[in-house]
Amino acid sequence: MRYLNVAEKNDAAKNIAAILSRGASQRREGFSPYNKIYEFDATVMGQQAHMIMTSVSGHLLNYEFGPSFRNWKSCNPVALFDAPVVKMCPEDYQKIKRTLEREIRSCQGLIIWTDCDREGENIGFEIIKVCSDVKPNLRIYRAKFSEITAASIFRALNTLGQPNKNVSDAVDVRQELDLRTGAAFTRLQTLRLQRVFPQKLADRLISYGSCQFPTLGFVVERYQAIQDFIPEPFWKIKMNHTVNDITTEFTWKRDRLFDKNACEAILDICKESPNATVEKVEGKPKSKWRPLPLDTVEMEKTVSRKLKITAKDTMKIAEKLYTQGLISYPRTETNIFPKELNLANLVTLQQNDQRWGAFAHRIMNEGGPAPRQGKKSDQAHPPIHPTKHADNLTGNEQRVYEYIVRHFLACVHKDAQGFETVVTADIAGEKFTAKGLIILEKNYLEVYTYEKWNAKEIHSYQQGDTFIPSVLELYEGATAPPKLLTEADLIALMEKHGIGTDATHAEHIDTIKTREYVGLHENIYFVPGTLGMGLVEGYNNIGLEVSLAKPILRADFEKDLKLICDGLKDPEVVRREQIQKYRAVFETVVEKMRQIDECLANRLADRPQVVEDEHYENVEVRPVLKCPKCGNDMTIRNKKNNAGKFISCTGYPDCRNAIWLSQNVETIEVLDESCPQCGPNVKLVKMKFKQNVFVGEPNPNTLCIGGCDINVLEALDINLSSVKRTNGVRNNQNHNIHQANANNVPNNNHNNGHTQNHPNPRRDSWPSNTTTFNPTPGPSGPSNRSNTTMNQDDIVCACNLEAVQLTVRKDGPNKGRKFYKCKNQTCDFFLWASDEPSNANTTINSQQQNDVKCKCDLPASRRTVSKEGPNKGRPFYCCPKPMGQGCGFFQWADEDNDGGGDGGPGDDGHGGGPQRRAPKTKTSRGAPPYRAKRKCSKCGQEGHTKNKCPN
């Protein structure tokens, strides 16, 4: 049995391989220089196995918008909430992907060794996808480990489990939402504000991110709190007592008063009889607690405060120390050591160090490590601790390593012990207290040099002692505003509100600095810049239920993600709800953008330019149909150099299915309505042609290109296999014709009063074509005129101009026939001068039964219901005129001609009584396009097109 083992990063693969192979692995190269391959033998589930170990480098796949949405001006940013997204392997990860694809071929099993957190689980599924695509039916296992130590790794191998899809799904939802919201708001802000404030913002990227904005919001909020702060004066009584150079400071029990007169009055009373009496002397042991086991956030905060290294640098250094095997995984939320972790061994590892080796010895000599237990656990990684001794580090790496070791040794030792004395004295009824502290045992403080515990010496008092204070006076102070946020404060706020992960707090802070939303005051305090201030004020003031600059939106999202992980909420539901939520916010922002301009104008001290709405190319967002090859959506895109349109699979480049439209297609719009014949996945499209392909029909025309009408596909030169799953059987044309009629003719009012899209379902290739359907005017043309005697003066084209009468000169069955068309040739109007049926009339006319007449007194057409339902196969008569222009006559062919009947052939439940209802002339949506047989444009015969013309 051969297993491919995949870790999340190369160093992890290397270390795991070293452990499992007991140092005897063979190294090979992958396609990527970073991700090596290690080979060795091991025992897996009691059996000898050959192991191939390699790694990815974090996520292997990433969500991206479909190609037509990547250009910033390709679409209105709001479209990004619906735009198709695909998971792609970025170019610089292709080599890693290829390595996996190559290596899995020789294996029967796959073991996922990614980090045991949410992202790791998702990365695991990415690896599974890539490998399964190449090799289905793999045995797939998940190794769960919390640190790369022999014990943990062997335990993982001996307790292999299954990957957790719920956890991975949550990450997918998170990724998609972050992409959509980030891109939509970033484009909106950047494109607009660059033009509104060209002087100040022309070259600025004004990004939005669901983490960076709330982080900015914290900085602004604190800054505003300081700005809004009004100091309030207060007064207190200061009292101290000096004996033999020792000054004991007493604190007034009332602390402070905000009324000067009252304070002065009390002081006066005290001064009248200033003799202080010691009422009580209390002594009690006092501890200073050792730190909790170290988690990421605590490390970032303390290192930032004490070592003045930014959180971003700290994490970078910690990552490096981890990959060198010197410390445990640095991204952890856990502050409880697992029972199985051998702390004594870890302490012993540090015993030879010159700086803290003696302390490590002392721990072992005083009962061994005894950590405090925190309350947090991510169930994935233990608290950060040293895993190896190192004394060759330098610079900040050394400082961070030293901090981690000292913290570890401190947290497994003992609290510092002291003795506190509290003295209470009375002066004229006012109480004062003084505290003294004697430190008995420094314990952890001896190694944890980042904290101080100062002893405070006070005079030795006994109960009943009296003394005259050395100082007894009024002290005037004022309340002070809160301080500006430090990085440690900011991280604490992010953690509290669930903004970002332990691994990313530092990056978000760095981002808002890079964007110049915030700056640093005295190098440690965060202050908002003018842009950041204006943006937050803008978003806070436009009446959003929840401002984008507040943490609530993201925090709510995180709660949902947790529910997905726990299997309590459907990821698809969360995805839909969250998209909807953010889209609503986006729409409000767009609506109120001018208010945001004003806030920014105020802060930037710049006048906003009046700008027109951004022009977008308006890519069609709605999918036209599902790709028959891969099932992804197919959407309309522009060809290169604006040379027309095509409909492309959003699975590109994995799926290269495309529907190429000729340059004759001027516009194409996807309608809301699905094709009743092709089903809900195929939308009708409205196409406008430069030169009308379907002469006599309206232009633009509503069509289905889903393959239900082979004529449409042929006319547009669309390959059936690109729109429909084919198994070698072509669609039945007659079926389609019948279906169309059955749906539309007798019972065409079942769509909210709308009727057929095609007032004229017949088409021809005007007028040089030799086929002889009866073309009639488009929607704007004069209806019902084709059957009456017409003067040329009566004929008005779609431009509302008098039409010109011409004669067909081209050889063919229509040679010599007269027709009308637009005299300026600005519209596609066409009308035969006479409605005499041509001798080439086919399909419809061939079905006419001359003994039944419609209300126009024309021989009615006999047709058959082909739509599924109780009337399928039943013959009926209807007006032969095109939809929208006939009389609406309907009669079952198998019943007496009594004008009654039990309803039309439609099976939509709306049957009964609509038989004689005249079709409305307005176009409708929802009814299937009516199609007739198409004829060859070369010879005029049915059954083939010009491309396949045998003549």
Next chain:
DNA sequence: GCAAGGTC
């Protein structure tokens, strides 16, 4: 040129 999350 967008996000956040992995990592190199």
